Amino acid sequence: MHASWTQKYRPRHLSEVAGNKDSILTLREWLTSWSGSPPKKKGALLYGPAGTGKTVTAEAASRDLGFDLVEMNASDKRSTALVERVVGTAVEQGSLTADKRLILLDEVDGIDPSTDRGAVEAMASAIERTRWPVVLTANDPWDPRLSALRSVCLMIQFKRLGLRDSIPYLKRICLSENIEIEEKALRFIVERNEGDMRSILNDLETLSAGTRTLAYDDVTWLGHRDRKESIFEVLGSIFNAKTCMWAKKAAGLANVDQEMLFEWLYENAPTQIEDPRDRARALEALAKADLFMARIRRTQDWGLLSYAIDLMTAGVAMSREHAKTGWVKMRFPERLKLKAKARRQKALKIAIGRKIASKCHTSTNNAIKYYLPYVKQMLEEESETA
Ligand SMILES: Nc1ncnc2c1ncn2[C@@H]1O[C@H](COP(=O)(O)OP(=O)(O)O)[C@@H](O)[C@H]1O
Ligand SMILES: [Mg+2]
Known part of the structure; x- marks a missing residue:
């Protein structure tokens, strides 16, 4: 199996992450500040829409600055215990080991409050005591459930990637994939996905399967992401x-x-x-x-x-x-038209049959079977003589 483009082109270093340069710099400075005494805020919460590079940035920063990355998905039920353990071990062993750790709690807004009651508070308290930098990510940090975390974290916003940042980045990828793409087509894909780099790359990979060139007309049929396309x-x-x-x-x-x-x-x-x-x-x-x-x-x-x-x-x-x-x-579809027409006729027949049945003391079925043909005949003759 070949790797998808999002894996293949996953930035490994901060210099490879597209856009959000200020946020990346803030994170970098905050992490470097740990080399002295720990900063006031011991957590950093990277927040913003999906596919803007939050996870990738945390991972690349850890690699670039020589941290050992301890990564966990925050919605994993074991993560609270794990944080506690990692933080705990760190406090005890911190002075003995030379390693530098960075703890990444990915997608903290995925914590399910009904099953993980107290998880957020436990994490917040662990962050206050940690000896290692804790980086968190979330799409929506203003969720009231996350307030405990917000107060112990440096808030770093990741914005949707605009055309200025994404186009040059995507052009390089197309170049290395040997795909010739019209700039207008590229812009369309970026705008359609509202700067979500993960979706952009997925679209681009799908579209370029089996072709070497992509023109504007080759991509517009995708339409806008949220809009359902007309059947035509x-x-x-x-x-x-x-x-x-x-x-x-x-x-x-x-x-x-x-x-x-x-x-x-x-x-x-x-x-x-x-x-x-x-x-x-x-x-x-x-x-x-x-x-x-x-x-x-x-x-x-x-x-x-x-x-x-x-x-x-x-x-x-x-x-x-x-x-x-x-x-x-x-x-x-003609068949659907016919079916619909047949349904309407049947409903009309039944309605007429019922009326006849109530006057002639018979069942609706019999009315339709024995009376209706005569009524039909009479009406047809009437319209002929009229
Ligand atoms: N700023 C970016 N620069 C380059 N690639 C990106 C960027 N953001 C996202 N990607 C691509 O999307 C994928 C998912 O990124 P990720 O960091 O998990 O996004 P997020 O955590 O913000 O949802 C990455 O593997 C990468 O291919
Ligand atoms: Mg992520």
Whole structure:
């Protein structure tokens, strides 16, 4: 398995972390100040949105300044005990050992107050007594539950990465991945992810799978992250996807469920896919997807869903070997229209049947079966003579 880009390009040194230079400097100075007598605030709380480099910065700082990193996720139930132990050992052994430790409590806002009652207070008290710097991270530090921690920590804010910091950083990555990307496309990806570097890298990796060049038009179909895409855009993305991943990702953005998506694909595949051989392959993939969905309906074995989805997205996309020449309008699924029409007619029949039944002392079913045909005939003749 190859490493994802977020792992591959995970900054190892502070100089490699993009943006937030002032915050990084503050952390660096605070850590250096530990070489004398410990500073007043013995914790540093790095806070800000996800994917801005809080964890990475703490790790890189520890490496750059020669600390031994003791890292734990704060939401781990054992972490309170661990902090206590690490801090405790440190106090006892501090003067005997030459090592410098840095304790990283990652994601303190993930502590579950219902199961970890007192965890925050225990951590705050450990921080007051610690002999080693304790770095904490959180997305939302203003959570009232974290007030005990705030008062023992130096607060260091991490801001969303702007274009100025992220574009040069991403350009270097694209260069080393040998990908040519239009600057406008890069800007679109950064803005779409609101400066969340983790998501940006994930998007970029997905988009560049199987291609060496990315133009603005190759990335815009992603749309804005929080916005669900209209079904037309999603269908277009599936029919025109160049890789399996694109096709699957597009389906994830759809604002309809998989059965509806299937109907849309089924309706439009014959017109969207021009070449008869391609069309046959696409319909074959859809037929197989339909088999899986039928089995899911029958057995409720939802584990099969991923096969159905792969077939109707990647299967359809990969059936395209011949380029399309023009744009063809998407159509609303005819089957759904018919089904809806049939439902409406049935409801109307029942309503009429009930009225007849109450006047003619018979059941609704019988009224529909024996009376309604005559009523229908009479009304039709009436309109003819009128
Ligand atoms: N400022 C940054 N510079 C470079 N890469 C970053 C930055 N922020 C996040 N990343 C990328 O995102 C991934 C997650 O970063 P992380 O430090 O865990 O974010 P946070 O802790 O703020 O949620 C990293 O592996 C890295 O690839
Ligand atoms: Mg983190």
